[in-house]
Amino acid sequence: MRFSKMFIPTLREAPADAEAVSHVLMLRAGYVRQLAAGLYIFLPLGWRVLDRIDAILKEEMESIGAQEISMPILHPAEIWQQTGRWDTIGGEMFRLKDRNERDFCLGMTHEEIMTWLASKEIRSYRDLPQIWYQIQTKLRDEARPKSGVLRTREFIMKDSYSFDADEEGLERNYQAHAEAYHRIFNRCGLRFMQVESDPGMMGGGYSHEFMAPSPAGEDQVAVCPGCGYSANVELALSVPVKTQDIGLPGEEVHTPDKRTITEVSRFLKLGPEYFIKSVLVMSDNGPALALVRGDQEVHEKKLSIVIGRHRPAQKAEVKEILGVEAGFIGPMGHRNIRIIADTCLKEGTYVSGANRQHYHIKGIKAEQDFTAEWHDIHIAKQGDACVKCGAELLIERVIEIGNIFKLGTKYSAALKAVFLDEHGDERPVIMGSYGIGPARIAAAAIEQRHDKDGIIWPRSIAPFDVELIPLNMNDPGTVETAEQLYRLLAAERLEVLMDDREERAGVKFKDADLIGIPTQVIIGEKNLKNGLIEIKDRTTREAVSVKIEEVVGKVMDLIKTPS
RNA sequence: CGGGGCGUAGCGCAGCCUGGCUAGCGCACCUGCCUUGGGAGCAGGGGGUCGGAGGUUCGAAUCCUCUCGCCCCGACCA
Numbered sequence: 001m002r003f004s005k006m007f008i009p010t011l012r013e014a015p016a017d018a019e020a021v022s023h024v025l026m027l028r029a030g031y032v033r034q035l036a037a038g039l040y041i042f043l044p045l046g047w048r049v050l051d052r053i054d055a056i057l058k059e060e061m062e063s064i065g066a067q068e069i070s071m072p073i074l075h076p077a078e079i080w081q082q083t084g085r086w087d088t089i090g091g092e093m094f095r096l097k098d099r100n101e102r103d104f105c106l107g108m109t110h111e112e113i114m115t116w117l118a119s120k121e122i123r124s125y126r127d128l129p130q131i132w133y134q135i136q137t138k139l140r141d142e143a144r145p146k147s148g149v150l151r152t153r154e155f156i157m158k159d160s161y162s163f164d165a166d167e168e169g170l171e172r173n174y175q176a177h178a179e180a181y182h183r184i185f186n187r188c189g190l191r192f193m194q195v196e197s198d199p200g201m202m203g204g205g206y207s208h209e210f211m212a213p214s215p216a217g218e219d220q221v222a223v224c225p226g227c228g229y230s231a232n233v234e235l236a237l238s239v240p241v242k243t244q245d246i247g248l249p250g251e252e253v254h255t256p257d258k259r260t261i262t263e264v265s266r267f268l269k270l271g272p273e274y275f276i277k278s279v280l281v282m283s284d285n286g287p288a289l290a291l292v293r294g295d296q297e298v299h300e301k302k303l304s305i306v307i308g309r310h311r312p313a314q315k316a317e318v319k320e321i322l323g324v325e326a327g328f329i330g331p332m333g334h335r336n337i338r339i340i341a342d343t344c345l346k347e348g349t350y351v352s353g354a355n356r357q358h359y360h361i362k363g364i365k366a367e368q369d370f371t372a373e374w375h376d377i378h379i380a381k382q383g384d385a386c387v388k389c390g391a392e393l394l395i396e397r398v399i400e401i402g403n404i405f406k407l408g409t410k411y412s413a414a415l416k417a418v419f420l421d422e423h424g425d426e427r428p429v430i431m432g433s434y435g436i437g438p439a440r441i442a443a444a445a446i447e448q449r450h451d452k453d454g455i456i457w458p459r460s461i462a463p464f465d466v467e468l469i470p471l472n473m474n475d476p477g478t479v480e481t482a483e484q485l486y487r488l489l490a491a492e493r494l495e496v497l498m499d500d501r502e503e504r505a506g507v508k509f510k511d512a513d514l515i516g517i518p519t520q521v522i523i524g525e526k527n528l529k530n531g532l533i534e535i536k537d538r539t540t541r542e543a544v545s546v547k548i549e550e551v552v553g554k555v556m557d558l559i560k561t562p563s
Numbered sequence: 564c565g566g567g568g569c570g571u572a573g574c575g576c577a578g579c580c581u582g583g584c585u586a587g588c589g590c591a592c593c594u595g596c597c598u599u600g601g602g603a604g605c606a607g608g609g610g611g612u613c614g615g616a617g618g619u620u621c622g623a624a625u626c627c628u629c630u631c632g633c634c635c636c637g638a639c640c641a
Contacts, residue, residue: 012591015574016634017635019635036632037634093641108641146634218640403641473599502599504599506601522600
């Protein structure tokens, strides 16, 4: 491909409204353009990258027996109503009506439609297992699109769905996907990890996410360097650093107008880890009191797993329900209210509100002074101990690049996707669903691999294998050599981009580094006089000069080296 | 949805507070000359509903009201 013929609108300056590195570089290097918030156009270079990622996805999906199909993006409402998600999903779903006023939505995901198909076609255990997948556009009216291509309202997703007769089959397909995902992300040159995750509203009880570490990510994971335990902080278990039990004497103390942990802590000259933080929340099943140590925070998701949907109580509600102003709440003496306490409070002696205006109380002990349901409901922090091996946890920011869910029978039961087993009994199909976002792979690759000059693509997903850079297009020798090398490299089935523009050398070098093709072949007049061509590695910036006839061999060597 | 910021040429910005000549600068773009190993130089040139609507005023990019869009933080996130 010739640079002069290809649409590669590079930008010298970054558009002001791009923040994330991948966003800035994709815009500057001419990979994408923004149409509106969360809507992106993929330009020729960007689309080539997605193509190469898709090719890897397809190979690895086919290798575990998945079959590619394609489903509509426009979905009739009835199917989503049958699974209940038409109502449970809020503004995130794009909804519309056809000319006959029939309700439709744009697909945010395809569990419903895949399951509908299974319900029509799968009859017998002999039809199972099946894995169907597609690489298809999804639409979600995101509350806040952000970070360029990382969180958009329209995006392409590789989504696969497994259908099994039993749990063992699901487990096999789940593991097959996990392994395929490892191969995919490795091939795409990403640093990544597999972590336990919250299945959320997908239902089912088991899921993992694949995470690429990057400061641009919006998720956080806790990782144990000791035993390898890793989980999304939404559910990561951890043991907060233990406090010394200083055996506070039980006494009520006057704490006028000291409401927050910080205020009381300062007033009593006692560290926040010696306090119990009591937070009243309103759940669908009434109020509940959540207790964590004073230096910890309640994790809403973790609490949701215990008590379901909830929101913080308002000040007036606290007074009405507990009979005391927020700020002086303690865990003692409440009836008819659920109390959920963080596990770390089982040990130790604490200070808490006295349930009496302007008073706190010292010497509070679990079981002696209050009882509660014990769960890990605090936010895991850097330095907390791993629940499995005790090593210090690390907290890392990550980009979610893929996920795998065990769905069980949630969708098959709702949509009556059933089969007859060996005994002639009708049973719902057991399902799993598995997603990967190709654009996120591309963005994560850029986030993880770039320098001040631009993108550094892994070879596997670069838009081209080699960029040929004839420095002076007015020099007939340069042009002739470039054309010759272009033919030779193309004959090796390499994808070659030749910068044949009438531009000065500096411009070509800058654009080449920006665009990030892993290997640069530079044809300069002076080198050429000595029969030499320069081959430069985008990653290491190492350049070697070789004889013209050795160029192809050297390039092929480079391409075999991992990147 | 709450908080903050920003909309002036393709990109980056100045001008706005304190209204007043033809709305300006850098880069990019076009023509010519020149140049060809890290975003050259000289000369000439094109490009603007100042996001939109309404208002105040003799006069609005500038002041007021409404509105649309984009970005960031938070909430949310199959």
